[in-house]
Amino acid sequence: MYLESLSLTSFRNFASVSITPSKTVNIISGANGSGKTSLIESIYCLGFGRSFRPGTFRQLIRHEDDQFVVFARLTEQSGEKHQVGYQRNHAGEVQLRIDQVKEKRFSALARMVPVQLMTPESIELILGGPKVRRQYMDWGVFHVEHSFYSDWVGFAKLLKQRNSLLKMKRFHQEHRYWDEQFASFGERIHAHRETYVKGFVPVLAQRLAEFLPNYKFEFQLRSGWEKGVSLADALDKHRDQDLRYGHSTVGPHKAELRILANGEDVKNLLSRGQLKLLVAALKLVQGEYLQQKTGVQCIYLVDDITAELDSVSQEKFCGALVASKSQVFVSAIDGSDVSTLLKTDDTRMFHVEHGTVKEQ
Numbered sequence: 001m002y003l004e005s006l007s008l009t010s011f012r013n014f015a016s017v018s019i020t021p022s023k024t025v026n027i028i029s030g031a032n033g034s035g036k037t038s039l040i041e042s043i044y045c046l047g048f049g050r051s052f053r054p055g056t057f058r059q060l061i062r063h064e065d066d067q068f069v070v071f072a073r074l075t076e077q078s079g080e081k082h083q084v085g086y087q088r089n090h091a092g093e094v095q096l097r098i099d100q101v102k103e104k105r106f107s108a109l110a111r112m113v114p115v116q117l118m119t120p121e122s123i124e125l126i127l128g129g130p131k132v133r134r135q136y137m138d139w140g141v142f143h144v145e146h147s148f149y150s151d152w153v154g155f156a157k158l159l160k161q162r163n164s165l166l167k168m169k170r171f172h173q174e175h176r177y178w179d180e181q182f183a184s185f186g187e188r189i190h191a192h193r194e195t196y197v198k199g200f201v202p203v204l205a206q207r208l209a210e211f212l213p214n215y216k217f218e219f220q221l222r223s224g225w226e227k228g229v230s231l232a233d234a235l236d237k238h239r240d241q242d243l244r245y246g247h248s249t250v251g252p253h254k255a256e257l258r259i260l261a262n263g264e265d266v267k268n269l270l271s272r273g274q275l276k277l278l279v280a281a282l283k284l285v286q287g288e289y290l291q292q293k294t295g296v297q298c299i300y301l302v303d304d305i306t307a308e309l310d311s312v313s314q315e316k317f318c319g320a321l322v323a324s325k326s327q328v329f330v331s332a333i334d335g336s337d338v339s340t341l342l343k344t345d346d347t348r349m350f351h352v353e354h355g356t357v358k359e360q
Protein backbone atom coordinates (compact mmCIF):
# COMPACT_ATOMS: atom_id res chain seq x y z
CA MET A 1 0.00 0.00 0.00
CA TYR A 2 1.03 3.60 -0.26
CA LEU A 3 -0.11 6.97 1.01
CA GLU A 4 -1.70 9.15 -1.63
CA SER A 5 -1.98 12.08 0.72
CA LEU A 6 -1.04 12.92 4.26
CA SER A 7 -2.48 15.75 6.36
CA LEU A 8 -1.38 16.78 9.81
CA THR A 9 -3.19 19.12 12.16
CA SER A 10 -1.51 20.33 15.36
CA PHE A 11 1.05 17.56 15.19
CA ARG A 12 4.39 18.54 16.82
CA ASN A 13 5.47 21.86 15.23
CA PHE A 14 3.01 21.62 12.33
CA ALA A 15 -0.17 23.66 12.69
CA SER A 16 -1.61 22.34 9.46
CA VAL A 17 0.18 20.73 6.52
CA SER A 18 -0.79 18.44 3.67
CA ILE A 19 1.44 16.63 1.24
CA THR A 20 0.87 14.49 -1.82
CA PRO A 21 3.74 12.03 -1.74
CA SER A 22 5.11 9.97 -4.58
CA LYS A 23 4.14 6.31 -4.49
CA THR A 24 7.87 5.56 -4.68
CA VAL A 25 10.57 7.72 -3.12
CA ASN A 26 10.03 10.86 -1.05
CA ILE A 27 12.99 12.81 0.26
CA ILE A 28 12.38 15.14 3.19
CA SER A 29 15.02 17.80 3.67
CA GLY A 30 15.37 20.65 6.14
CA ALA A 31 17.62 22.10 8.82
CA ASN A 32 17.87 20.62 12.30
CA GLY A 33 14.68 21.24 14.24
CA SER A 34 12.61 21.94 11.12
CA GLY A 35 10.28 18.94 11.55
CA LYS A 36 11.68 16.11 9.39
CA THR A 37 11.49 13.51 12.14
CA SER A 38 8.04 14.77 13.11
CA LEU A 39 6.73 14.18 9.60
CA ILE A 40 8.10 10.63 9.63
CA GLU A 41 6.74 10.16 13.15
CA SER A 42 3.21 11.02 12.02
CA ILE A 43 3.24 8.19 9.47
CA TYR A 44 4.70 5.84 12.06
CA CYS A 45 1.81 6.75 14.39
CA LEU A 46 -0.70 5.49 11.82
CA GLY A 47 1.01 2.11 11.79
CA PHE A 48 1.78 1.77 15.49
CA GLY A 49 -0.56 4.08 17.39
CA ARG A 50 2.36 5.63 19.23
CA SER A 51 5.62 7.40 18.55
CA PHE A 52 9.06 5.85 18.36
CA ARG A 53 10.48 8.77 20.32
CA PRO A 54 10.52 8.82 24.12
CA GLY A 55 7.92 10.90 25.93
CA THR A 56 4.16 10.84 26.17
CA PHE A 57 1.56 11.23 23.44
CA ARG A 58 0.95 14.77 24.79
CA GLN A 59 4.26 15.82 23.29
CA LEU A 60 2.85 15.01 19.86
CA ILE A 61 0.17 17.66 20.27
CA ARG A 62 1.34 21.06 19.10
CA HIS A 63 1.98 23.38 22.05
CA GLU A 64 -1.06 25.60 22.73
CA ASP A 65 -3.40 23.19 20.87
CA ASP A 66 -5.66 20.55 22.38
CA GLN A 67 -5.45 17.64 19.97
CA PHE A 68 -3.57 16.33 16.98
CA VAL A 69 -5.01 14.73 13.86
CA VAL A 70 -3.17 12.59 11.32
CA PHE A 71 -5.23 11.85 8.25
CA ALA A 72 -4.20 9.87 5.18
CA ARG A 73 -5.67 8.58 1.96
CA LEU A 74 -4.15 5.30 0.98
CA THR A 75 -4.23 2.93 -1.93
CA GLU A 76 -3.79 -0.79 -1.54
CA GLN A 77 -2.00 -3.03 -4.03
CA SER A 78 -5.40 -4.15 -5.30
CA GLY A 79 -6.20 -0.54 -6.18
CA GLU A 80 -8.70 -0.27 -3.34
CA LYS A 81 -8.68 3.14 -1.69
CA HIS A 82 -9.21 3.99 1.96
CA GLN A 83 -9.09 6.91 4.31
CA VAL A 84 -7.65 6.59 7.77
CA GLY A 85 -7.60 9.08 10.63
CA TYR A 86 -5.97 9.10 14.03
CA GLN A 87 -6.73 11.82 16.51
CA ARG A 88 -5.78 12.22 20.14
CA ASN A 89 -6.45 14.97 22.67
CA HIS A 90 -4.80 16.12 25.88
CA ALA A 91 -7.11 13.97 27.99
CA GLY A 92 -5.78 10.96 26.11
CA GLU A 93 -9.00 10.24 24.23
CA VAL A 94 -8.33 8.53 20.94
CA GLN A 95 -10.48 8.62 17.84
CA LEU A 96 -9.71 6.30 14.99
CA ARG A 97 -11.57 6.38 11.71
CA ILE A 98 -11.40 4.08 8.75
CA ASP A 99 -13.36 5.31 5.75
CA GLN A 100 -15.14 7.81 7.98
CA VAL A 101 -16.43 5.11 10.31
CA LYS A 102 -15.28 5.15 13.94
CA GLU A 103 -13.02 2.25 14.76
CA LYS A 104 -12.23 1.04 18.28
CA ARG A 105 -9.38 -1.33 17.65
CA PHE A 106 -6.04 0.08 16.83
CA SER A 107 -5.05 -3.24 15.30
CA ALA A 108 -7.46 -2.58 12.41
CA LEU A 109 -5.52 0.54 11.49
CA ALA A 110 -2.13 -1.11 12.06
CA ARG A 111 -3.15 -3.92 9.73
CA MET A 112 -3.85 -1.39 6.95
CA VAL A 113 -0.67 0.63 7.40
CA PRO A 114 2.38 -1.65 7.63
CA VAL A 115 5.37 0.54 8.36
CA GLN A 116 9.07 -0.23 8.74
CA LEU A 117 11.19 2.40 10.47
CA MET A 118 14.93 2.98 10.41
CA THR A 119 16.43 5.72 12.60
CA PRO A 120 19.86 6.31 14.16
CA GLU A 121 18.44 4.58 17.27
CA SER A 122 17.48 1.43 15.36
CA ILE A 123 20.81 -0.15 16.28
CA GLU A 124 19.03 -0.91 19.59
CA LEU A 125 17.47 -3.79 17.71
CA ILE A 126 20.84 -5.50 18.17
CA LEU A 127 22.23 -3.79 21.27
CA GLY A 128 18.98 -3.75 23.28
CA GLY A 129 17.36 -6.54 25.26
CA PRO A 130 15.21 -9.40 23.88
CA LYS A 131 12.03 -7.27 24.01
CA VAL A 132 13.05 -5.14 21.02
CA ARG A 133 13.73 -8.23 18.93
CA ARG A 134 10.44 -9.80 20.03
CA GLN A 135 8.60 -6.65 18.95
CA TYR A 136 10.45 -6.67 15.66
CA MET A 137 9.62 -10.32 14.99
CA ASP A 138 6.01 -9.90 16.11
CA TRP A 139 5.46 -7.08 13.61
CA GLY A 140 6.08 -9.63 10.87
CA VAL A 141 4.07 -12.37 12.55
CA PHE A 142 1.16 -9.94 13.03
CA HIS A 143 1.12 -8.94 9.36
CA VAL A 144 1.77 -12.37 7.86
CA GLU A 145 0.02 -14.81 10.24
CA HIS A 146 -3.35 -13.23 10.71
CA SER A 147 -4.56 -15.47 13.54
CA PHE A 148 -1.57 -14.45 15.65
CA TYR A 149 -3.23 -11.30 16.92
CA SER A 150 -6.16 -12.91 18.72
CA ASP A 151 -3.81 -15.43 20.36
CA TRP A 152 -1.54 -12.62 21.41
CA VAL A 153 -4.38 -10.59 22.91
CA GLY A 154 -5.67 -13.70 24.72
CA PHE A 155 -2.23 -14.49 26.04
CA ALA A 156 -1.58 -10.93 27.23
CA LYS A 157 -4.76 -11.09 29.35
CA LEU A 158 -3.80 -14.43 30.85
CA LEU A 159 -0.28 -13.23 31.62
CA LYS A 160 -1.59 -10.15 33.40
CA GLN A 161 -4.02 -12.21 35.43
CA ARG A 162 -1.42 -14.85 36.32
CA ASN A 163 1.11 -12.23 37.35
CA SER A 164 -1.35 -10.48 39.64
CA LEU A 165 -2.13 -13.81 41.34
CA LEU A 166 1.58 -14.53 41.71
CA LYS A 167 2.19 -11.07 43.13
CA MET A 168 -0.42 -11.74 45.81
CA LYS A 169 1.33 -15.10 46.43
CA ARG A 170 -1.89 -16.86 45.57
CA PHE A 171 -1.82 -19.95 43.53
CA HIS A 172 -4.32 -22.66 44.31
CA GLN A 173 -5.52 -25.83 42.70
CA GLU A 174 -8.30 -23.99 40.83
CA HIS A 175 -5.74 -21.81 39.12
CA ARG A 176 -4.40 -24.80 37.24
CA TYR A 177 -7.19 -24.28 34.72
CA TRP A 178 -5.71 -20.86 33.93
CA ASP A 179 -2.28 -22.38 33.52
CA GLU A 180 -3.67 -24.81 30.97
CA GLN A 181 -5.04 -21.84 29.02
CA PHE A 182 -1.78 -19.96 29.45
CA ALA A 183 0.12 -22.96 28.08
CA SER A 184 -2.11 -23.47 25.05
CA PHE A 185 -2.11 -19.78 24.05
CA GLY A 186 1.64 -19.63 24.70
CA GLU A 187 2.36 -22.68 22.56
CA ARG A 188 0.31 -21.20 19.72
CA ILE A 189 2.21 -17.92 19.87
CA HIS A 190 5.47 -19.80 19.66
CA ALA A 191 4.18 -21.88 16.72
CA HIS A 192 3.25 -18.69 14.82
CA ARG A 193 6.69 -17.23 15.47
CA GLU A 194 8.39 -20.42 14.47
CA THR A 195 6.54 -20.57 11.13
CA TYR A 196 7.33 -16.94 10.47
CA VAL A 197 11.05 -17.20 11.29
CA LYS A 198 11.39 -20.35 9.21
CA GLY A 199 10.03 -18.62 6.11
CA PHE A 200 11.69 -15.28 6.75
CA VAL A 201 15.28 -16.37 7.50
CA PRO A 202 16.14 -17.67 4.00
CA VAL A 203 15.04 -14.35 2.45
CA LEU A 204 17.11 -12.50 5.01
CA ALA A 205 20.13 -14.72 4.36
CA GLN A 206 20.02 -13.78 0.68
CA ARG A 207 20.04 -10.08 1.45
CA LEU A 208 22.82 -10.44 4.02
CA ALA A 209 24.98 -12.37 1.55
CA GLU A 210 24.88 -9.20 -0.53
CA PHE A 211 25.14 -6.60 2.29
CA LEU A 212 27.69 -8.32 4.54
CA PRO A 213 29.20 -11.11 2.43
CA ASN A 214 32.06 -11.98 4.80
CA TYR A 215 29.87 -13.41 7.53
CA LYS A 216 27.68 -16.43 7.94
CA PHE A 217 24.59 -15.41 9.84
CA GLU A 218 22.40 -17.61 11.97
CA PHE A 219 19.05 -16.80 13.56
CA GLN A 220 17.86 -18.78 16.55
CA LEU A 221 14.37 -18.45 17.94
CA ARG A 222 14.17 -19.26 21.65
CA SER A 223 10.63 -19.99 22.81
CA GLY A 224 10.92 -18.53 26.33
CA TRP A 225 11.04 -21.88 28.13
CA GLU A 226 13.27 -24.97 28.09
CA LYS A 227 13.79 -26.71 24.80
CA GLY A 228 12.05 -30.05 24.32
CA VAL A 229 9.61 -29.43 27.18
CA SER A 230 5.96 -28.42 26.81
CA LEU A 231 5.01 -25.02 28.21
CA ALA A 232 2.58 -26.77 30.58
CA ASP A 233 5.46 -28.80 32.05
CA ALA A 234 7.71 -25.74 32.21
CA LEU A 235 4.98 -23.86 34.13
CA ASP A 236 4.70 -26.75 36.61
CA LYS A 237 8.42 -26.83 37.06
CA HIS A 238 8.78 -23.08 37.61
CA ARG A 239 5.66 -22.46 39.68
CA ASP A 240 7.46 -22.19 43.04
CA GLN A 241 10.02 -19.87 41.54
CA ASP A 242 7.26 -17.79 39.92
CA LEU A 243 5.57 -17.47 43.32
CA ARG A 244 8.82 -16.34 44.89
CA TYR A 245 9.49 -13.76 42.18
CA GLY A 246 5.86 -12.67 41.91
CA HIS A 247 5.72 -12.97 38.12
CA SER A 248 5.78 -15.53 35.31
CA THR A 249 9.35 -16.46 34.46
CA VAL A 250 8.59 -18.74 31.51
CA GLY A 251 6.42 -18.29 28.44
CA PRO A 252 6.44 -16.64 25.01
CA HIS A 253 6.79 -13.22 26.67
CA LYS A 254 10.38 -14.30 27.37
CA ALA A 255 11.15 -15.38 23.80
CA GLU A 256 14.37 -14.27 22.15
CA LEU A 257 15.59 -14.05 18.58
CA ARG A 258 19.35 -14.60 18.76
CA ILE A 259 21.45 -13.27 15.90
CA LEU A 260 24.85 -14.84 15.34
CA ALA A 261 27.60 -14.15 12.81
CA ASN A 262 30.20 -16.87 12.29
CA GLY A 263 28.86 -18.55 15.43
CA GLU A 264 29.25 -15.48 17.67
CA ASP A 265 26.76 -12.96 18.99
CA VAL A 266 26.77 -10.25 16.31
CA LYS A 267 27.31 -7.43 18.78
CA ASN A 268 30.64 -8.94 19.82
CA LEU A 269 31.89 -9.38 16.29
CA LEU A 270 30.57 -6.70 13.94
CA SER A 271 31.60 -3.04 13.92
CA ARG A 272 29.01 -0.40 14.66
CA GLY A 273 28.74 0.46 10.97
CA GLN A 274 28.27 -3.20 10.08
CA LEU A 275 25.61 -3.55 12.79
CA LYS A 276 23.74 -0.62 11.26
CA LEU A 277 23.82 -2.27 7.88
CA LEU A 278 22.59 -5.49 9.46
CA VAL A 279 19.70 -3.55 10.99
CA ALA A 280 18.96 -1.98 7.60
CA ALA A 281 18.79 -5.49 6.10
CA LEU A 282 16.51 -6.70 8.90
CA LYS A 283 14.09 -3.84 8.30
CA LEU A 284 14.21 -4.08 4.54
CA VAL A 285 13.65 -7.82 4.39
CA GLN A 286 10.66 -7.79 6.73
CA GLY A 287 8.95 -5.61 4.15
CA GLU A 288 10.10 -7.82 1.27
CA TYR A 289 8.90 -10.96 3.03
CA LEU A 290 5.54 -9.35 3.74
CA GLN A 291 5.18 -8.64 0.06
CA GLN A 292 6.19 -12.19 -0.92
CA LYS A 293 3.69 -13.75 1.47
CA THR A 294 0.71 -11.41 1.16
CA GLY A 295 1.30 -9.16 -1.85
CA VAL A 296 1.19 -6.14 0.47
CA GLN A 297 3.96 -3.54 0.29
CA CYS A 298 4.93 -1.73 3.45
CA ILE A 299 6.01 1.90 3.78
CA TYR A 300 9.67 2.41 4.62
CA LEU A 301 10.51 5.35 6.87
CA VAL A 302 14.18 6.24 7.09
CA ASP A 303 15.08 9.10 9.40
CA ASP A 304 18.42 10.85 9.09
CA ILE A 305 19.92 8.53 6.53
CA THR A 306 23.31 10.24 6.30
CA ALA A 307 23.83 10.08 10.06
CA GLU A 308 22.92 6.45 9.92
CA LEU A 309 25.09 4.81 7.26
CA ASP A 310 28.41 5.42 5.51
CA SER A 311 28.37 6.06 1.76
CA VAL A 312 28.92 2.45 0.63
CA SER A 313 26.19 1.22 2.98
CA GLN A 314 23.89 4.04 1.87
CA GLU A 315 24.36 2.93 -1.70
CA LYS A 316 23.43 -0.67 -0.90
CA PHE A 317 20.48 0.28 1.26
CA CYS A 318 19.11 2.95 -1.09
CA GLY A 319 19.52 0.62 -4.07
CA ALA A 320 17.43 -2.00 -2.31
CA LEU A 321 14.82 0.56 -1.25
CA VAL A 322 14.39 1.74 -4.83
CA ALA A 323 14.29 -1.86 -6.11
CA SER A 324 11.54 -2.72 -3.59
CA LYS A 325 9.23 -0.34 -5.51
CA SER A 326 7.66 0.46 -2.17
CA GLN A 327 6.79 3.87 -0.88
CA VAL A 328 9.76 5.34 0.94
CA PHE A 329 10.17 8.46 3.06
CA VAL A 330 13.79 9.37 3.66
CA SER A 331 14.93 12.39 5.64
CA ALA A 332 18.27 14.15 5.36
CA ILE A 333 19.48 17.65 6.20
CA ASP A 334 20.51 18.13 2.58
CA GLY A 335 18.25 16.18 0.24
CA SER A 336 20.57 16.52 -2.73
CA ASP A 337 23.12 14.28 -0.93
CA VAL A 338 20.88 11.25 -1.32
CA SER A 339 18.73 12.15 -4.31
CA THR A 340 21.11 10.51 -6.79
CA LEU A 341 20.96 7.25 -4.81
CA LEU A 342 17.20 7.37 -4.69
CA LYS A 343 16.35 8.15 -8.31
CA THR A 344 13.04 6.81 -9.59
CA ASP A 345 10.63 8.02 -12.28
CA ASP A 346 8.76 9.86 -9.60
CA THR A 347 11.12 10.79 -6.74
CA ARG A 348 9.65 13.79 -4.94
CA MET A 349 11.54 16.22 -2.73
CA PHE A 350 9.91 18.01 0.16
CA HIS A 351 11.54 20.80 2.08
CA VAL A 352 10.52 21.42 5.68
CA GLU A 353 10.93 24.87 7.19
CA HIS A 354 9.22 26.79 10.03
CA GLY A 355 6.36 24.34 10.30
CA THR A 356 5.65 24.29 6.56
CA VAL A 357 6.37 21.61 3.94
CA LYS A 358 6.98 22.63 0.33
CA GLU A 359 7.41 20.29 -2.60
CA GLN A 360 10.52 21.23 -4.55
Ligand SMILES: Nc1ncnc2c1ncn2[C@@H]1O[C@H](COP(=O)(O)OP(=O)(O)O)[C@@H](O)[C@H]1O
Nearest residue numbers: 012013032033034035036037038059061062063
Ligand atom coordinates in the same frame (compact mmCIF):
# COMPACT_ATOMS: atom_id res chain seq x y z
N1 LIG B 1 4.43 19.44 20.69
C1 LIG B 1 5.17 20.33 20.03
N2 LIG B 1 4.68 21.54 19.68
C2 LIG B 1 5.43 22.43 18.99
N3 LIG B 1 6.69 22.21 18.60
C3 LIG B 1 7.23 21.01 18.92
C4 LIG B 1 6.51 20.02 19.64
N4 LIG B 1 7.30 18.93 19.80
C5 LIG B 1 8.47 19.25 19.21
N5 LIG B 1 8.44 20.49 18.69
C6 LIG B 1 9.49 21.18 17.91
O1 LIG B 1 9.41 20.70 16.60
C7 LIG B 1 10.64 20.93 15.94
C8 LIG B 1 10.90 19.81 14.97
O2 LIG B 1 11.52 18.71 15.55
P1 LIG B 1 12.04 17.47 14.70
O3 LIG B 1 10.93 16.90 13.93
O4 LIG B 1 12.75 16.59 15.65
O5 LIG B 1 13.06 18.19 13.71
P2 LIG B 1 14.16 17.58 12.72
O6 LIG B 1 13.96 16.12 12.65
O7 LIG B 1 13.95 18.27 11.42
O8 LIG B 1 15.48 17.94 13.33
C9 LIG B 1 11.67 21.10 17.04
O9 LIG B 1 12.14 22.41 16.97
C10 LIG B 1 10.90 20.89 18.32
O10 LIG B 1 11.32 21.73 19.34
Ligand SMILES: [Mg+2]
Nearest residue numbers: 036037038304
Ligand atom coordinates in the same frame (compact mmCIF):
# COMPACT_ATOMS: atom_id res chain seq x y z
MG1 LIG C 1 15.32 14.61 13.19
